[in-house]
Amino acid sequence: xxxxxxxxxxxxxxxxxxxxxxxxxxxxxxxxxxxxxxxxxxxxxxxxxxxxxxxxxxxxxxxxxxxxxxxxxxxxxxxxxxxxxxxxxxxxxxxxxxxxxxxxxxxxxxxxxxxxxxxxxxxxxxxxxxxxxxxxxxxxxxxxxxxxxxxxxxxxxxxxxxxxxxxxxxxxxxxxxxxxxxxxxxxxxxxxxxxxxxxxxxxxxxxxxxxxxxxxxxxxxxxxxxxxxxxxxxxxxxxxxxxxxxxxxxxxxxxxxxxxxxxxxxxxxxxxxxxxxxxxxxxxxxxxxxxxxxxxxxxxxxxxxxxxxxxxxxxxxxxxxxxxxxxxxxxxxxxxxxxxxxxxxxxxxxxxxxxxxxxxxxxxxxxxxxxxxxxxxxxxxxxxxxxxxxxxxxxxxxxxxxxxxxxxxxxxxxxxxxxxxxxxxxxxxxxxxxxxxxxxxxxxxxxxxxxxxxxxxxxxxxxxxxxxxxxxxxxxxxxxxxxxxxxxxxxxxxxxxxxxxxxxxxxxxxxxxxxxxxxxxxxxxxxxxxxxxxxxxxxxxxxxxxxxxxxxxxxxxxxxxxxxxxxxxxxxxxxxxxxxxxxxxxxxxxxxxxxxxxxxxxxxxxxxxxxxxxxxxxxxxxxxxxxxxxxxxxxxxxxxxxxxxxxxxxxxxxx
Amino acid sequence: xxxxxxxxxxxxxxxxxxxxxxxxxxxxxxxxxxxxxxxxxxxxxxxxxxxxxxxxxxxxxxxxxxxxxxxxxxxxxxxx
Numbered sequence: 001x002x003x004x005x006x007x008x009x010x011x012x013x014x015x016x017x018x019x020x021x022x023x024x025x026x027x028x029x030x031x032x033x034x035x036x037x038x039x040x041x042x043x044x045x046x047x048x049x050x051x052x053x054x055x056x057x058x059x060x061x062x063x064x065x066x067x068x069x070x071x072x073x074x075x076x077x078x079x080x081x082x083x084x085x086x087x088x089x090x091x092x093x094x095x096x097x098x099x100x101x102x103x104x105x106x107x108x109x110x111x112x113x114x115x116x117x118x119x120x121x122x123x124x125x126x127x128x129x130x131x132x133x134x135x136x137x138x139x140x141x142x143x144x145x146x147x148x149x150x151x152x153x154x155x156x157x158x159x160x161x162x163x164x165x166x167x168x169x170x171x172x173x174x175x176x177x178x179x180x181x182x183x184x185x186x187x188x189x190x191x192x193x194x195x196x197x198x199x200x201x202x203x204x205x206x207x208x209x210x211x212x213x214x215x216x217x218x219x220x221x222x223x224x225x226x227x228x229x230x231x232x233x234x235x236x237x238x239x240x241x242x243x244x245x246x247x248x249x250x251x252x253x254x255x256x257x258x259x260x261x262x263x264x265x266x267x268x269x270x271x272x273x274x275x276x277x278x279x280x281x282x283x284x285x286x287x288x289x290x291x292x293x294x295x296x297x298x299x300x301x302x303x304x305x306x307x308x309x310x311x312x313x314x315x316x317x318x319x320x321x322x323x324x325x326x327x328x329x330x331x332x333x334x335x336x337x338x339x340x341x342x343x344x345x346x347x348x349x350x351x352x353x354x355x356x357x358x359x360x361x362x363x364x365x366x367x368x369x370x371x372x373x374x375x376x377x378x379x380x381x382x383x384x385x386x387x388x389x390x391x392x393x394x395x396x397x398x399x400x401x402x403x404x405x406x407x408x409x410x411x412x413x414x415x416x417x418x419x420x421x422x423x424x425x426x427x428x429x430x431x432x433x434x435x436x437x438x439x440x441x442x443x444x445x446x447x448x449x450x451x452x453x454x455x456x457x458x459x460x461x462x463x464x465x466x467x468x469x470x471x472x473x474x475x476x477x478x479x480x481x482x483x484x485x486x487x488x489x490x491x492x493x494x495x496x497x498x499x500x501x502x503x504x505x506x507x508x509x510x511x512x513x514x515x516x517x518x519x520x521x522x523x524x525x526x527x528x529x530x531x532x533x534x535x536x537x538x539x540x541x542x543x544x545x546x547x548x549x550x551x552x553x554x555x556x557x558x559x560x561x562x563x564x565x566x567x568x569x570x571x572x573x574x575x576x577x578x579x580x581x582x583x584x585x586x587x588x589x590x591x592x593x594x595x596x597x598x599x600x601x602x603x604x605x606x607x608x609x610x611x612x613x614x615x616x617x618x619x620x621x622x623x624x625x626x627x628x629x630x631x632x633x634x635x636x637x638x639x640x641x642x643x644x645x646x647x648x649x650x651x652x653x654x655x
Numbered sequence: 656x657x658x659x660x661x662x663x664x665x666x667x668x669x670x671x672x673x674x675x676x677x678x679x680x681x682x683x684x685x686x687x688x689x690x691x692x693x694x695x696x697x698x699x700x701x702x703x704x705x706x707x708x709x710x711x712x713x714x715x716x717x718x719x720x721x722x723x724x725x726x727x728x729x730x731x732x733x734x735x
Contacts, residue, residue: 473723480674480700480726490671499699525698546697604672608696 002212003065003536004028008037009107009129011122013196014055014114018129023108029538030627032545033064035508036552037109038080038091043555043631048562052084052188053170053195055115061102061161061201062109064511068100068209068288070221071531072228072523073513075100075288077161077178083187084195085172085350085405086428086453087655089559090187093458095287095295095513098178101159104205116197119168123153124203134199139165141343142180143310149202161201164345167194169395171403173350177342181295181311182287185347186455187429212537220531224523228291232470233463233520237294238284240273242315247272249315252487253581253591254438256324258379259356260424260575262584263438263591270331271318280335282309291522292515298339303332310339313348316457317341319433320352321389325359326379333382337389344393349455350405353423353430355388357406358398360422366415373398406430407653420653424573426454427565428654436572437581438591440465440487442496445601448570449497451556460500463519465493471521488594494604505549551626554618557611558631561638563655567606567616568646572598615642656712657735658686664734673726674700686712700725707733 010019023037031040038060046058059081066074077099083090102110105126112122119134137145142162150156159179166174167190174190175183184190211217228234236244246268249255253263269275280300286293300308312318313335321327321341322334341348355377361367362377369376375384375398391399401409406423413419424431426447431454436444442462450459468475468485475484475492478499484492500518503525507514510528517523529545532538560566576596583592606613610622617639623632659680667673667680678695681687687695687706695702701722708718713732721729 476725477701477722478699480703480729482725492672492674494672495674498696502697543694543697550697600671604675607675 002210003532004033005103005106005108007107008109008111009124010111010113011129011131012114013112013116013120013131013198016131028065030548030551032506032509032548033067033108034062034076034078034511035080035091035093035505036062036548038062038078039089039552039555041111042080042082042089043559046082048559050082052082052087052192055196056113057082057192059112059189059192059196060109062511063099063103063107064509065532065536066510066512068103069211069535070217070289071512071535072221072224072516073287073290073292074511075290076511076513077102077184078508078511079176079184079189081187081189081192083452084170084191085188085654088427088453088563088565089556090189090452092175092184092186092189093508093511094176094178094182094184095290096159096179096182097288098159098161098203099511100288101203101205103209104207105203106205106207110201112193112196112198114196119197119199121149121200121202122198124201126204126206137199138168141165142177142345143343145200146180149200153202155204158202158204160203163190163193163199164343164393166344166346166393167191168199169393169403170194171346171392171395172405172408173347174345175347177345181342183342183347185316185349187452188347190345209535211535213534216534217531220527220534224527225291227522228520231520231522233467234292234522237292237515237520240277241294241296243271243273243276243296243313243318245315246319247274249434249439250586251588251590252438253589253594254435256319256433256435257584258326259324259360259422260435260573261360263435263581264584264586264589265323265328266585267328268323270328271322271334275331279331285311287513290513292513292520294515298335300332300335303330305332305336308336308339310342312342313338316432317348320349321355321385322352324352324356324433325385327382327385330382337385340386340389340393344389346389346393349432350430351389351392352433353425354392354402354406354409355385357423358402358409361410361415361419364422366419367413371398371413405654421574423653424575425653426450426572427560427569429453429455431455431573432457435581436576436596437594438487441490441596441601442493442500444572444576444596444598445493445497445605446501448572448598448602449605451553451560454572458514459504460497461504461514461519462493462496462500464496464500467519474521488591490597490600494601495608497605498608501553502546502549505552506545509548509552547626551628554623554626555628555631557618558623558628558635561615561617561635561642564638564642564645565652565655566642566646567614568649568651570602570616571651572596612639615639615646617642657733658684658712659730659734661734664730668727668730677726677730678703686710704729
């Protein structure tokens with residue numbers, strides 16, 4: 001078999017049973033891999049109404065047919081489970097080297113189910129798979145536990161997926177890591193792994209990936225690597241990491257200052273990639289086979305945190321527990337918080353989101369120091385933010401309530417409905433640090449409809465509007481409208497989101513990094529089809545390839561629909577709809593006065609998707625077109641039920 | 656080849672999001688098939704230009720202009 005390993009590994013931690021299941025040709029062709037394989041398992045094996053922490057629930061780790069090959073950036077893994085944060089479909093994607101190692105060990109996918117009696121870790125040594133005691137590792141930070149496992153197994157070169165203490169404590173937005181620092185940040189996958197008493201999966205793979213046409217494969221890959229040399233986004237990412245976006249965000253007014261109350265700040269450059277590179281950058285890092293190398297490694301060199309080191313930060317790592325919480329004067333406070341969220345294994349976006357929501361509740365008088373355990377939760381209070389990160393990771397004090405996520409915390413605290421106005425979430429998920437009033441109206445639409453909640457900076461990733469202006473002609477070629485590259489316009493945005501969601505889904509099925517494609521544009525969809533066919537020996541057309549992405553999006557959407565989450569929940573935080581972007585002392589800001597015209601784009605988006613405009617459910621026609629007849633059957637009795645519930649107009653913040 | 660009048664073209668050009676309505680119009684007029692509409696949605700605007708050139712609705716020069724000017728250029732070409 002070429003491209004794929006051809007089998008998946010299933011481990012039941014309750015019974016200790018370990019099985020290997022072949023993956024048929026039809027199955028691989030229909031779902032390709034990664035997110036596709038995982039979504040299929042989720043839909044068919046995890047009932048939508050099952051609790052995320054039910055031992056019978058699955059957590060899936062999917063690689064793709066390109067994983068471990070010479071194609072650009074092929075070390076990624078998609079982690080999928082029922083999200084304990086949103087209650088709906090959850091997945092996240094991480095870089096590093098572990099994905100390639102899993103593939104070399106001979107697996108396209110790992111499914112974990114059941115719950116071990118005590119903490120364990122999994123040791124995959126090619127075809128030998130063993131469940132080992134992890135009680136001595138429980139409670140340890142990944143940077144401490146990783147070398148302990150390597151020493152125990154006598155191999156420094158193995159790669160390890162791991163959770164931190166937040167996952168063990170089932171913080172609803174804990175994440176999974178591999179190679180210590182590379183995070184699958186969103187939707188709370190780490191909490192589900194922790195609920196199974198699984199600390200880590202250590203992996204050694206000594207095999208290889210068979211390539212159907214090695215010469216063609218190398219020709220394509222060499223051509224693409226040449227293209228990266230002059231790609232403008234690649235250059236920015238390599239030099240300054242994703243922090244290269246800080247000054248862009250500040251100029252274009254999507255910098256989420258004080259929980260999105262403003263879109264810019266005069267001191268934003270304090271935490272920019274340029275400043276980071278000059279002051280605390282220790283070295284740059286790349287994931288497996290990556291021509292970009294956007295990873296950072298940081299060493300704080302002065303102040304009270306001098307000597308601290310950590311992998312990162314990313315833009316979405318530094319912004320949430322920094323500027324979103326009003327912290328910017330001393331960038332070391334921001335870098336230190338990044339290190340803490342890494343150590344505990346917390347989704348930095350959600351962590352900053354819940355803290356900044358609480359800060360705004362405090363600002364508006366909805367909570368007081370009586371609620372916070374004495375913490376003065378004013379924006380800019382770095383000490384209080386640091387204390388809360390510790391509390392959240394340990395599930396203690398007021399942080400223990402915030403560990404439930406912003407919307408659940410508001411309800412647990414008994415706050416009025418007004419509190420949800422300040423949580424900046426969609427479907428229970430905190431939006432990343434990207435204000436759609438400035439980043440782009442396409443992004444705003446994608447936040448509303450994303451199939452894992454309002455976090456879809458990586459789901460549709462409308463870089464055609466973020467960086468499209470750097471690639472003249474591209475918006476015309478794909479969308480027929482060059483003006484779609486302007487963020488603050490609705491031109492072409494409904495089609496853009498439809499197109500980019502499909503494109504990102506197939507990219508996640510291949511499990512290559514989305515920074516290589518439709519972020520930078522060195523790799524376009526025809527290139528992906530070319531290397532997929534060279535690797536597998538198959539004959540995918542571009543239409544068939546993109547249709548797989550559309551199938552995945554619709555399957556994930558149907559999972560939400562089964563939970564009675566549809567058109568009514570396709571919303572963004574009201575702040576973006578109601579509050580014109582204010583100025584904040586940055587005279588070059590470009591989007592003053594903007595609001596997000598979501599309702600101008602949403603009906604047209606439903607038409608592209610062939611989703612019913614009243615329910616937001618995929619039509620029976622669409623599901624059958626995609627070969628999802630079983631899904632059509634599942635949704636049939638739910639359509640009228642949804643409509644009768646929707647008449648009550650009670651939006652579900654989470655399910 | 657003119658397949659719509661200037662008023663129809665102007666109306667489409669003024670819409671913020673044009674792709675689906677243009678494709679629906681072309682299907683309705685039997686200029687393109689359902690399959691060609693589907694392929695265009697999945698592949699993007701360049702596929703539409705390719706299909707229309709294959710069907711000789713537009714010539715090579717107009718196709719090249721459409722790839723530079725987008726829907727504004729294309730709709731101008733196919734309207735009279």
